[in-house]
Amino acid sequence: VHFQILAQELGPATNLSTLVNVTVYLADVNDNAPVFEQNDYIVDLPENMTAGTRVVQVHATDVDTAGLGGRVRYTQILGPHNTSLNLDPASGVVTVAINNHGFDREAMPEYHLYVEARDDDGIGNRAQVPLVIRLIDVNDETPTFEKPLYEFILAADLRNFTVPAFIRATDGDAEAPNNEVRYELIYGNYENKFFLHPITGELKLNAPLVPRTGSQSAVGGLRRRRQTSGVLPPNLASTGTTSQQQQKESDVFVLTARAFDLGVPVRYSTATIRVYPPESRTRTVTFIVPGSDPDRKKVQDTLADITGGRVIIQEVRPYRTGDGGIPTDLIGAGGGGSGTERSVVIATILYDADSVVDIAKIQQRLSINGTVTNIISQEERSAILYKAENRVLFWLLIFLAILLALGILTLLLC
Numbered sequence: 001v002h003f004q005i006l007a008q009e010l011g012p013a014t015n016l017s018t019l020v021n022v023t024v025y026l027a028d029v030n031d032n033a034p035v036f037e038q039n040d041y042i043v044d045l046p047e048n049m050t051a052g053t054r055v056v057q058v059h060a061t062d063v064d065t066a067g068l069g070g071r072v073r074y075t076q077i078l079g080p081h082n083t084s085l086n087l088d089p090a091s092g093v094v095t096v097a098i099n100n101h102g103f104d105r106e107a108m109p110e111y112h113l114y115v116e117a118r119d120d121d122g123i124g125n126r127a128q129v130p131l132v133i134r135l136i137d138v139n140d141e142t143p144t145f146e147k148p149l150y151e152f153i154l155a156a157d158l159r160n161f162t163v164p165a166f167i168r169a170t171d172g173d174a175e176a177p178n179n180e181v182r183y184e185l186i187y188g189n190y191e192n193k194f195f196l197h198p199i200t201g202e203l204k205l206n207a208p209l210v211p212r213t214g215s216q217s218a219v220g221g222l223r224r225r226r227q228t229s230g231v232l233p234p235n236l237a238s239t240g241t242t243s244q245q246q247q248k249e250s251d252v253f254v255l256t257a258r259a260f261d262l263g264v265p266v267r268y269s270t271a272t273i274r275v276y277p278p279e280s281r282t283r284t285v286t287f288i289v290p291g292s293d294p295d296r297k298k299v300q301d302t303l304a305d306i307t308g309g310r311v312i313i314q315e316v317r318p319y320r321t322g323d324g325g326i327p328t329d330l331i332g333a334g335g336g337g338s339g340t341e342r343s344v345v346i347a348t349i350l351y352d353a354d355s356v357v358d359i360a361k362i363q364q365r366l367s368i369n370g371t372v373t374n375i376i377s378q379e380e381r382s383a384i385l386y387k388a389e390n391r392v393l394f395w396l397l398i399f400l401a402i403l404l405a406l407g408i409l410t411l412l413l414c
């Protein structure tokens with residue numbers, strides 16, 4: 001700072017004066033913090049950026065003399081996932097440090113961080129500037145079905161299902177088209193009988209779906225059965241499928257559906273749809289059980305054991321001779337008007353793909369006095385079912401006998 005000092009006489013006679021130049025040297029002190037060139041730094045980056053990706057270069061200046069607190073260093077980044085970023089202390093370049101950085105568009109659209117600069121070679125006054133990383137959505141989420149297996153039952157008219165048949169997959173991506181899901185059938189839609197709505201995922205029928213039964217179904221049945229063998233319960237898969245199982249499986253249409261997104265590259269997953277014709281899954285059967293007022297729960301459990309299906313009791317009423325067209329000769333020897341009370345139980349049997357009949361369990365139940373003494377079928381299809389069940393028992397017995405024979409043979413050989 002330069003200035004002059006004037007000295008002057010103030011007496012009445014003379015008025016002499018003198019002038020001197022003064023120069024004051026100011027010693028610089030570090031009294032200014034660094035200042036960033038921008039108020040904030042906003043960058044757009046794909047969420048799948050990898051290690052080494054350059055994020056931004058920040059820059060700050062300091063008005064103090066370089067040697068005396070004016071030397072700026074970039075010291076740290078503050079905020080979410082700050083440890084995933086590298087900051088060059090000298091240049092201010094910010095890069096991605098690791099591949100598994102944690103920045104995820106699905107979690108948050110933008111991340112707010114701060115970059116800090118300090119003068120005096122990194123130990124002096126601080127300054128901070130916002131760094132906003134806006135993430136660009138990448139197709140990194142796959143459409144996922146709510147469940148791996150959908151099961152629908154044909155209604156009696158063979159044109160619809162018993163309930164609206166929707167399949168649904170969701171895609172976790174943040175934005176369209178990465179999260180837009182479409183559906184298609186990729187396997188099992190023989191003769192284009194089925195139509196899967198690409199957007200809603202509703203399965204419909206192009207034409208009445210006539211179940212393939214008898215010899216006509218042999219080829220189709222075999223083909224489908226091979227495809228479904230993976231989902232058979234282990235006991236059936238190991239002992240060989242029974243004839244009843246074959247019959248059931250040949251009636252089941254198995255489709256494979258795919259859900260894919262509209263992102264690039266496309267991501268997809270699949271699900272299985274099983275369509276059951278109405279007749280293959282349910283039977284309404286009339287049973288005669290002992291007692292005038294049988295315990296519904298017990299009867300239900302007993303019938304479930306005998307039939308290997310799920311039992312829904314529709315009606316229970318007292319049995320009278322010749323009731324409901326039930327021929328009396330089908331009833332056991334003691335049935336002809338003796339004092340034994342009986343009841344008619346009408347029940348619907350639902351079959352799952354893995355219906356199992358446990359003979360030991362039936363024997364156990366039958367040995368409990370008076371639980372069940374007689375089972376007869378009223379309708380013709382009930383009779384078919386009855387025979388089919390007998391066939392299951394027959395083959396199971398044969399299998400057990402073979403096992404026994406093998407066991408004896410092994411013992412003899414040893």
Ligand SMILES: [Ca+2]
Pocket residue numbers: 030031032033034062063064069070119120125
């Ligand atoms: Ca300074």
Ligand SMILES: [Ca+2]
Pocket residue numbers: 047104105106140141
């Ligand atoms: Ca993501």
Ligand SMILES: [Ca+2]
Pocket residue numbers: 139140141142143171172173178179261263267
């Ligand atoms: Ca996606």
Ligand SMILES: [Ca+2]
Pocket residue numbers: 047105106137138139140141172173174178
């Ligand atoms: Ca995404």
